[in-house]
Each structure stands twice: as structure tokens, then as C-alpha cells.
Amino acid sequence: MSLKKVLTIAGSDTSGGAGIQADLKTFQERGVYGMSAITVIVAMDPKNWAHKVFPVELSVIKEQVDTVIKGIGIDALKTGMLPTVEIIEYVGSILKDIKKPIVIDPVMVCKVNSEGEGNAENLFPENVEAMKKYLLPYATVVTPNLFEAAQLAGVTAIKTIDEAKKAAKKIHELGAKYVVIKGRTFFAGENSVDLLYDGKDFEFFESKKIDTKWNHGAGCTFSASITAEIAKGETVSKAVKTTKELISSALKDSFPLNNFAGPINHKKFAVK
Numbered sequence: 001m002s003l004k005k006v007l008t009i010a011g012s013d014t015s016g017g018a019g020i021q022a023d024l025k026t027f028q029e030r031g032v033y034g035m036s037a038i039t040v041i042v043a044m045d046p047k048n049w050a051h052k053v054f055p056v057e058l059s060v061i062k063e064q065v066d067t068v069i070k071g072i073g074i075d076a077l078k079t080g081m082l083p084t085v086e087i088i089e090y091v092g093s094i095l096k097d098i099k100k101p102i103v104i105d106p107v108m109v110c111k112v113n114s115e116g117e118g119n120a121e122n123l124f125p126e127n128v129e130a131m132k133k134y135l136l137p138y139a140t141v142v143t144p145n146l147f148e149a150a151q152l153a154g155v156t157a158i159k160t161i162d163e164a165k166k167a168a169k170k171i172h173e174l175g176a177k178y179v180v181i182k183g184r185t186f187f188a189g190e191n192s193v194d195l196l197y198d199g200k201d202f203e204f205f206e207s208k209k210i211d212t213k214w215n216h217g218a219g220c221t222f223s224a225s226i227t228a229e230i231a232k233g234e235t236v237s238k239a240v241k242t243t244k245e246l247i248s249s250a251l252k253d254s255f256p257l258n259n260f261a262g263p264i265n266h267k268k269f270a271v272k
């Protein structure tokens with residue numbers, strides 16, 4: 001059997017729950033062959049879990065990307081944390097020649113825990129502008145959370161589903177074919193709500209809110225699972241539906257690693 005081949009261009013999360021590690025675990029569980037190009041290494045201060053971010057030299061990122069794109073070939077690609085404008089611009093330059101589905105996870109911050117949408121230590125406004133200019137025009141799918149969606153749409157905050165719909169339209173205008181906004185648990189009500197906009201219609205994906213503070217890596221895993229499903233030939237809508245169900249199940253089975261972080265359980269992504 002030949003497996004679909006999928007590349008993630010993203011950062012290494014030393015703690016294993018997010019970033020490249022989440023992507024590769026998810027690819028494995030979803031039955032695709034995962035490959036990686038590491039853009040940045042993230043380590044944590046053992047005392048308070050403050051994130052330390054070490055960008056990889058551009059020439060080293062290029063060597064990794066060439067290995068996979070020129071030396072192997074892919075069926076789909078996703079991006080994760082891209083720490084500098086230079087790296088974002090380079091990644092954009094390779095995306096424009098790729099004729100396969102591209103999923104952009106516009107990672108802007110690392111969450112330390114689930115209290116809020118993350119701290120701002122990795123957020124640089126110039127990176128947001130670079131993502132809009134160099135990445136979104138080539139995105140088959142872009143998967144912002146509410147904070148990232150607000151940044152990309154140029155609004156201060158998104159608090160309601162109506163505001164999320166407006167933001168999705170703005171992000172679509174930047175070139176992304178499908179916009180998936182992860183409302184997750186942040187809208188009022190019983191349900192976790194994500195929305196998909198294809199330039200014409202909105203589709204809503206709802207599941208019961210799950211009360212856990214151990215949700216590290218949920219965003220990376222979400223975009224990785226969508227990438228895997230599209231690589232296997234699923235529609236974007238079906239890929240989001242499947243992924244949302246699997247995220248719920250993986251959140252129910254999430255667990256603490258220490259006092260600061262706990263990942264969702266990637267085993268729940270196993271193909272049945």
C-alpha cells in the first residue's frame with residue numbers, strides 16, 4: 001500500500017504536544033506518511049514554563065524543504081510556527097509553485113495554559129503582515145483561532161459568531177480558499193463552535209464544550225488532521241467534520257505532563 005505523503009513546515013515543541021511533534025503524531029494516526037522541516041525550536045523554562053524560541057537558520061530550513069519537495073514529493077503540506085518575516089517570505093516563495101493542498105495554521109502565540117488565548121511573547125505585528133502577504137494567497141485552508149482571526153482580519157477582537165463571520169470574509173479576501181475559524185469554547189453557550197467559510201457559504205461545526213485545562217497542541221493537531229484528511233482525498237468540509245469529532249475525543253482524554261502543560265491525546269486520532 002502506498003501512503004499519502006505529507007509535509008509540515010513548523011516548529012519543534014520540546015514538550016511534545018504541539019508543533020512538529022503534534023503534526024507527526026497526528027499524521028501517523030490518520031494513516032499518512034509524515035515529513036518535517038523545522039523552522040524554530042521551542043524550549044521551556046522548567047521553573048515557570050516561559051517559552052524560549054530559537055529560530056533555525058534559513059539555509060537549514062531550505063535544505064530540509066528541498067529534501068522533501070525536490071527529493072521526494074508530497075500530496076499535501078501544512079505550515080505551523082514561522083518565527084520571522086524572512087522565514088515567512090521564504091515559505092511563501094515555495095508555496096506558490098506547489099500544486100497540492102496547502103493548510104496554513106497561522107500560529108502567532110504559544111499558549112502556556114488554557115487560561116485565555118495565550119501569552120504574547122511570540123507575537124510580532126510584522127509577522128502578521130507577512131502571513132497576509134506571503135502565505136494566505138496560496139492557502140487552500142487557513143485555520144486561525146479567534147485571536148489569530150482578529151489579527152488577520154485587522155479587528156480588535158472577535159466575541160460573537162457574527163463578528164467571526166465578518167472576519168472570515170475578510171480573511172477569504174486575502175486569498176485563502178477555505179477559512180476555518182476555531183471558535184472552540186470561546187463563544188457563549190453550551191457548545192464549542194468552529195466555522196468554515198468557502199467564499200460563498202458558512203458551515204458550522206458544533207460539539208459539547210469539554211471542561212479541561214489540558215488542551216496543549218489542540219490547534220496544531222486540528223490543522224494536521226485536516227491536512228491528512230485532504231491528502232487522502234476528503235473534501236474540506238468532511239475533513240473539518242472528522243477533525244472536530246476527533247479533537248473532542250482527544251480533549252476528553254487529555255492529561256497533565258506537569259503543573260503547566262498537558263497535551264490532548266493523539267491516540268484518539270487513530271484510523272478506525
Ligand code: PXL
Pocket residue numbers: 010011012013014018019020042080081107109110111217219220
Ligand atoms: O500551539 C502553538 C505552538 C506551535 N508550534 C510550536 C509550539 C507551540 C506552542 O507551544 O511550541 C513549536
